Amino acid sequence: MKRHRSIILSYCIFCELLLFGVSASNLQAQQQGLFEALYIFKFCGFVTFPSERQSGDFVIGVLNAPAIATQLEKAVLGKYVGSQPIIVRNVSDTGDLSGCHIVFVPDNMSKELPKVQELARAKAMLIVTKGVGMAKEGGHINIFTNGDKKFEINRTAAESIGLKLSADLLKLAVVL
Amino acid sequence: MTTIFSYQTSSRCPAVLCAIVLLFAFTVFTDIFAQDAVQANKKKLTRSEILRINIENLRDLSLEELTDLAGIVGVSSIEELFDLVITTASKSEEKIIDAPGVVSVLTARELRLFGAQTLKDALNYMTGAAVLVSFSNRNGISIRGDQQGTLYSNHVLIMIDGRPVRESLYGGAYSAVLAAFPLAGVERIELIRGPGSVLYGTGAYSGVVNIIMKKATKSALNLSANGGSLGTALAALDGGISAGDVHISGSAQYLNQNDWKQTLQTETTRNDTTITYRQNGIGANVGLQYSPGAENNLTANLTWMRYNPDIYGGEIRLPLAMIRETYLNADVGYTRQITDAWKTSLNFTATLYENIDARQQQPSQPPLQLGPTRQSSDYVIELTNYIKPWRGLNVIVGGLANVQNGSVTQQRPMNVTFASVPYYERTWWSAYAQADYTPIEQLKLIAGAQVNSFDPGRPSSVVPRLGALWSITNDFTLKLLYGQAFRAPRAAESDVLLEPNTPGLQGNRELKPENVSTFDAELLYKHDNFQASLVYFNSIQRDIITAGLRTMGMNPRFVNADSYRSQGIEFETKYIPLEPLYFTGSLSYQTNIFRERITDGSPVPNWIARLGAGYTNTDAGLSVGIMNIFYSKVDNGVPTQGVRFVNPRTEAYNLLSVNINWDITEAFDWTIAGAHIILTARIENALDAAAWQLEWARRNINSLPAAPGRGFYGGLTLRF
Numbered sequence: 008m009k010r011h012r013s014i015i016l017s018y019c020i021f022c023e024l025l026l027f028g029v030s031a032s033n034l035q036a037q038q039q040g041l042f043e044a045l046y047i048f049k050f051c052g053f054v055t056f057p058s059e060r061q062s063g064d065f066v067i068g069v070l071n072a073p074a075i076a077t078q079l080e081k082a083v084l085g086k087y088v089g090s091q092p093i094i095v096r097n098v099s100d101t102g103d104l105s106g107c108h109i110v111f112v113p114d115n116m117s118k119e120l121p122k123v124q125e126l127a128r129a130k131a132m133l134i135v136t137k138g139v140g141m142a143k144e145g146g147h148i149n150i151f152t153n154g155d156k157k158f159e160i161n162r163t164a165a166e167s168i169g170l171k172l173s174a175d176l177l178k179l180a181v182v183l
Numbered sequence: 184m185t186t187i188f189s190y191q192t193s194s195r196c197p198a199v200l201c202a203i204v205l206l207f208a209f210t211v212f213t214d215i216f217a218q219d220a221v222q223a224n225k226k227k228l229t230r231s232e233i234l235r236i237n238i239e240n241l242r243d244l245s246l247e248e249l250t251d252l253a254g255i256v257g258v259s260s261i262e263e264l265f266d267l268v269i270t271t272a273s274k275s276e277e278k279i280i281d282a283p284g285v286v287s288v289l290t291a292r293e294l295r296l297f298g299a300q301t302l303k304d305a306l307n308y309m310t311g312a313a314v315l316v317s318f319s320n321r322n323g324i325s326i327r328g329d330q331q332g333t334l335y336s337n338h339v340l341i342m343i344d345g346r347p348v349r350e351s352l353y354g355g356a357y358s359a360v361l362a363a364f365p366l367a368g369v370e371r372i373e374l375i376r377g378p379g380s381v382l383y384g385t386g387a388y389s390g391v392v393n394i395i396m397k398k399a400t401k402s403a404l405n406l407s408a409n410g411g412s413l414g415t416a417l418a419a420l421d422g423g424i425s426a427g428d429v430h431i432s433g434s435a436q437y438l439n440q441n442d443w444k445q446t447l448q449t450e451t452t453r454n455d456t457t458i459t460y461r462q463n464g465i466g467a468n469v470g471l472q473y474s475p476g477a478e479n480n481l482t483a484n485l486t487w488m489r490y491n492p493d494i495y496g497g498e499i500r501l502p503l504a505m506i507r508e509t510y511l512n513a514d515v516g517y518t519r520q521i522t523d524a525w526k527t528s529l530n531f532t533a534t535l536y537e538n539i540d541a542r543q544q545q546p547s548q549p550p551l552q553l554g555p556t557r558q559s560s561d562y563v564i565e566l567t568n569y570i571k572p573w574r575g576l577n578v579i580v581g582g583l584a585n586v587q588n589g590s591v592t593q594q595r596p597m598n599v600t601f602a603s604v605p606y607y608e609r610t611w612w613s614a615y616a617q618a619d620y621t622p623i624e625q626l627k628l629i630a631g632a633q634v635n636s637f638d639p640g641r642p643s644s645v646v647p648r649l650g651a652l653w654s655i656t657n658d659f660t661l662k663l664l665y666g667q668a669f670r671a672p673r674a675a676e677s678d679v680l681l682e683p684n685t686p687g688l689q690g691n692r693e694l695k696p697e698n699v700s701t702f703d704a705e706l707l708y709k710h711d712n713f714q715a716s717l718v719y720f721n722s723i724q725r726d727i728i729t730a731g732l733r734t735m736g737m738n739p740r741f742v743n744a745d746s747y748r749s750q751g752i753e754f755e756t757k758y759i760p761l762e763p764l765y766f767t768g769s770l771s772y773q774t775n776i777f778r779e780r781i782t783d784g785s786p787v788p789n790w791i792a793r794l795g796a797g798y799t800n801t802d803a804g805l806s807v808g809i810m811n812i813f814y815s816k817v818d819n820g821v822p823t824q825g826v827r828f829v830n831p832r833t834e835a836y837n838l839l840s841v842n843i844n845w846d847i848t849e850a851f852d853w854t855i856a857g858a859h860i861i862l863t864a865r866i867e868n869a870l871d872a873a874a875w876q877l878e879w880a881r882r883n884i885n886s887l888p889a890a891p892g893r894g895f896y897g898g899l900t901l902r903f
Contacts, residue, residue, distance in 0.1 A: 157250045
């Protein structure tokens with residue numbers, strides 16, 4: 008009987024821990040993409056686009072990353088870049104990214120990077136990525152998950168299409 | 184809703200009601216506190232407090248402040264475990280799905296979760312690996328069941344940050360490395376199953392273990408001390424200093440175990456005897472990185488290990504013998520990005536090895552007949568070029584010189600004969616190239632080869648590799664790989680000199696390298712929080728170095744005569760159903776034919792299964808890891824004439840361990856001098872299984888103990 012009681016007690020403690028963990032996990036799940044969204048929003052203020060792109064809506068395109076797009080929509084609500092209202096568009100096809108000012112390409116869409124680069128060359132567009140080596144592969148700002156520096160920046164690639172990156176941004180990043 | 188409320192308020196459950204109210208109050212309070220605190224003092228917030236803050240409260244922070252908060256939140260386990268970058272398969276960073284090799288990775292997070300104490304423990308968690316014991320090597324490692332024709336682990340190459348830890352005397356005397364390596368400083372362990380000689384040369388035969396050390400990105404220090412059953416004391420430290428372009432990291436480990444009492448018969452006893460089976464190891468690593476600008480990178484790495492184990496026998500045939508094994512591995516490397524398309528690196532690596540009889544002379548006893556001193560020095564200078572001539576094509580071209588010397592000599596004159604290795608000095612040369620080409624985005628093709636020259640008077644040997652990686656969908660990848668590898672004769676085979684009337688094998692300088700050809704087919708699946716891989720492999724080994732025939736009363740020589748064929752399947756998976764939970768598992772099966780007639784002649788079990796589960800609650804600072812390792816019964820087909828069945832027969836066994844880490848600073852906000860306090864508790868072999876392995880090396884007795892019985896351990900870690 009004593010043995011049974013200890014087994015039941017152990018089971019209860021395990022379930023309690025599990026429930027506590029599940030609640031922590033829900034918290035984490037709710038906040039999935041939080042920092043990526045905030046970074047992308049903040050990048051808007053550190054990049055100067057060519058004059059012809061400084062009118063109309065300021066469009067941020069997110070390539071097939073709905074969690075980040077959802078967070079980003081909350082972050083940009085009621086915000087402007089200069090006089091341009093910011094809007095967010097989550098798309099699954101690179102063809103729908105035309106006209107965006109900033110495009111986010113997650114790791115699982117890295118194979119689409121060459122197509123996004125073509126679009127960026129045609130119409131100055133900042134490419135933000137999150138994935139190993141994606142800045143070297145043509146992304147302009149790549150978000151890290153480890154280390155003190157949280158971004159790497161391919162300055163040459165960004166400047167070659169007419170984008171100007173602020174010195175304040177460069178000092179926070181590993182510049183390639 | 185009404186029903187639930189009335190149930191909660193019923194008199195039967197006042198405690199439940201109180202708990203709900205308290206939890207609700209706690210949640211509301213912490214949310215309010217967190218949102219206020221974000222303005223007041225951002226750096227002092229805990230991870231869970233930050234995660235409770237709404238995005239509307241964060242978006243007005245500066246980018247720098249956000250990066251600080253992101254540093255506190257850290258990396259989710261999904262990101263850390265599934266978005267891994269490895270470096271072993273191509274000598275440069277790539278994702279596992281893009282790597283031309285069958286790869287398993289064990290991260291620092293998993294090492295902490297499951298509580299590995301030594302490198303041997305860590306490798307025992309990895310798919311395809313098996314840890315072994317023999318009469319003279321307390322710790323051995325085998326990949327895919329390959330442990331034939333050699334007493335040492337010389338079909339596996341161990342590397343530290345991609346640089347070889349390779350001694351030329353035995354080519355795989357890794358007992359000290361497996362026991363004394365400072366595990367606290369390890370960032371991850373990459374295990375390539377299958378041949379790796381095209382990039383890494385001799386010994387990268389059935390597998391390559393690459394130990395990636397932590398790199399200091401900020402100043403930090405961790406200290407830990409553990410103790411418990413078997414008279415175990417274990418202390419470890421790791422940390423680093425980062426200042427500008429200079430990053431220095433270091434780690435050390437001390438292990439002493441002096442009370443493992445084991446009842447068994449050894450090669451020389453005739454009755455069951457209870458002996459104390461001791462081990463004592465100390466290891467340290469220091470790494471330096473200096474990166475003045477993105478184009479230049481200077482690295483230096485020094486690892487020293489000393490290991491004093493009791494072993495079950497040896498030339499001296501005593502019940503126990505204590506040896507002292509010492510390793511020093513040092514590497515200095517310089518990498519320069521010459522153009523956008525060309526990077527070059529130059530490395531100088533030294534490995535010094537020594538193994539001596541370390542028994543102490545007792546005043547009341549007759550003089551000890553001490554065993555020989557074994558030592559070797561290996562120096563590698565290597566130039567590697569990484570070239571990207573055009574988009575989609577990556578080429579690695581390199582070459583190296585490997586200068587070796589060493590000997591096996593007696594410590595002092597005595598009236599026993601033995602097998603010596605007179606001082607040898609030799610230089611091997613190698614050149615290698617590997618290219619991968621991506622003609623279309625779903626397909627990657629790999630080709631490479633290494634040319635080796637061991638002796639200017641003899642033809643060079645060549646090992647090739649070919650492969651194709653096909654991304655079938657975003658989630659599925661198929662790898663088809665074919666490769667050869669070699670194991671050059673070690674000095675203890677080519678240069679052995681027997682004194683008259685000494686039993687043993689005579690050296691043979693005409694030996695060729697052993698050769699293995701392996702075909703791998705791997706299907707990988709990765710989707711969000713689940714990944715799995717299924718591998719089929721088929722290996723054929725030729726020219727295995729073994730004992731020749733005795734002729735005309737002469738001692739037999741080492742010759743290239745044995746063959747070994749093996750095939751098998753490996754399944755590996757990692758799954759994170761919810762952020763605090765983590766599951767990992769693997770199942771390996773291999774079957775083999777030795778000398779074309781002995782089925783399953785390997786001392787490694789056909790089946791090895793591992794199942795691990797982890798629970799991490801960051802709010803409470805708690806992690807619990809459970810790992811079970813199953814070894815099936817070894818029914819070794821090698822004839823058993825002359826084997827004394829004096830110890831328990833080998834049976835299947837399960838080694839279950841439970842490891843608990845509790846960061847009481849996270850739970851109660853207690854600190855010592857500003858340090859996190861982490862309590863650890865661990866149960867090893869929780870089922871108290873009798874784990875006996877086949878004594879496969881000399882086969883005078885049938886089995887040796889592979890692991891002690893149930894043990895309890897506890898300790899404290901301070902994280903500054």
